[in-house]
Amino acid sequence: MRNEPATDPAEPRWLSAEEQATWLAYLHATTLLEDHLDRQLQRDAGMPHIYYALLVQLSEAPRRRMRMTELAQQVKITRSRLSHAVARLEKNGWMRREDCPSDRRGQVAVLTEEGFEVLRKTAPGHVAAVRAAIFDRLTPEQVAEFGAICSTIASGLQPAGADLPWLR
Amino acid sequence: MRNEPATDPAEPRWLSAEEQATWLAYLHATTLLEDHLDRQLQRDAGMPHIYYALLVQLSEAPRRRMRMTELAQQVKITRSRLSHAVARLEKNGWMRREDCPSDRRGQVAVLTEEGFEVLRKTAPGHVAAVRAAIFDRLTPEQVAEFGAICSTIASGLQPAGADLPWLR
DNA sequence: CGGCAATTCTTGAAGTCTAAATAAAACAGG
DNA sequence: CCTGTTTTATTTAGACTTCAAGAATTGCCG
Known part of the structure; x- marks a missing residue:
């Protein structure tokens, strides 16, 4: 589809060629990595990545315990999902x-x-997997920039499980 | 946990503070964005994001058609998942x-x-959502760097659904 | 105080995904 | 050919997620 400099509100601002390329790369990277880590942890720890993240979060909390709601917020999932997990x-x-x-x-x-x-x-194996997929392949400058970019993106999004009252 | 410059193969190379921060930011960004886009598309198009991606991929193919296996490869999912979808x-x-x-x-x-x-x-609404979440929040240089980083990460990972013969 | 609203967490059903098993056709050699 | 392997795609069962609904408790405020 097209990309016009116009400001016609009826005509959506499509992605430029470079933006499309970036978006596609993002989709591929996240899809593949999520899949990869899920398999790695399912194999080595017997649970999907997000469940593992819950254990990690708890392990770092005082007395290794946390209120359900806070745990859900920290890991960016809904309370319902957490309950099942x-x-x-x-x-x-x-x-x-x-x-x-x-x-x-x-x-x-x-x-x-x-x-x-x-x-x-299982932590050593998991760090190794993350390192092999990301940190061993990026320069320190890229790691810093990557972190900044991801932070920016994350900061613009609503927390998961933000129940209805978002239109108040 | 620790981070030592040692090369003891028994002691895993943990992530540095900066690497941890980047990894956490990545997890938050991807979790929130996936969730956000899934909701956006479920609401406006009646399907999850990955299903939408399948339609998009087909729409760009000659005669708007594609072999199942190639479609799965392009979108980075397993053939099984594609069958269900x-x-x-x-x-x-x-x-x-x-x-x-x-x-x-x-x-x-x-x-x-x-x-x-x-x-x-539904494409206009979806582009708008992607743009609002990512491209409106990053500088052109960041977009370029982000694309390069994601490409690097993606290129290091096995294609999904790469059946058994990986140890051949 | 009394009652309505908000918060916390769980549940059940429907939808989706994974992993392993299956079926069918194509391929590769002997 | 004929047989064993590979490729293509689907199917089943079980695991996971979402969404809507519900129960219990707390908080607000007139």
């Missing part, structure tokens, strides 16, 4: 739920010792 | 399958007129 991880014995002392509605997700152990054993 | 898109009347004349095993995915029409009507 934690249910599964709980079956594996890698996570546990406790009632929140200060808010009777709340739950606290806790990383179990077994969960931490899984992390300890 | 096309089955669904066929129900919507947006795609159609034809037998391949030259290879009796093969199938050709064809974009229907209805499918093209959906694309025509």
Whole structure:
């Protein structure tokens, strides 16, 4: 389709050739990488990448525990998705739920010792995979620029699970 | 965890602080953007982003048709995933399958007129969403660099659905 | 206080994806 | 040819995600 300098509001501003190329490269990179890491972790840790990210997040939290809502926000997923995920991880014995002392509605997700152990054993392989896919292939300047770009993009997007009241 | 300059093969090379920050920014950006575009397209076009990408790919192909395997490769998904997707898109009347004349095993995915029409009507909104999330927020230099980085990453990863014979 | 609204989290159903198994046709050699 | 392998595509079952709905609790405010 076309790309015109015009300002006709009826005519959408299509992507330039360079923008298209970048967008396509982005789609390919993210699709392939997500797929790659999902396989790597499914094979080595028995869970998809996002579940692994939940364990990591918990492992870095004080007392290895976090409120459900905050955990969901940190990892950028909906509370619903988190509920299902934690249910599964709980079956594996890698996570546990406790009632929140200060808010009777709340739950606290806790990383179990077994969960931490899984992390300890599989973290090296995972870092290696991430490194091989990204950091071993970019210059330090590119890493910095890449981080800045991703931050910019992320900062412009609504948090996941931002329930209805976005039009208030 | 630590980061040591040592070359002990037993001690994994953890990510530096800057690498961690970049990796986290990447995860946030991709998670949020994928989610955002999925919602945008589900709302405006009635399908997830990857399905939309299939229609786009077909629309740009000669005679708006493509062999299943090639379509899967172009969009970086497995043949299995494509089979499911096309089955669904066929129900919507947006795609159609034809037998391949030259290879009796093969199938050709064809974009229907209805499918093209959906694309025509929803493309402007989708470009706008992509533009708002990415291109309106980056400088031209960043766009170029971003494209180069994504290309590098993508080029280092195996194609999806690369069946077993990878250890041949 | 009393009640309505918002928050927190879970659930169930429908849609999608993965992994492994299957079927069918093409190919490659002996 | 005829057989074993590869390629192409689909199918099944199970896992995961989304969306809408629901239950319990808290917070606001007149």
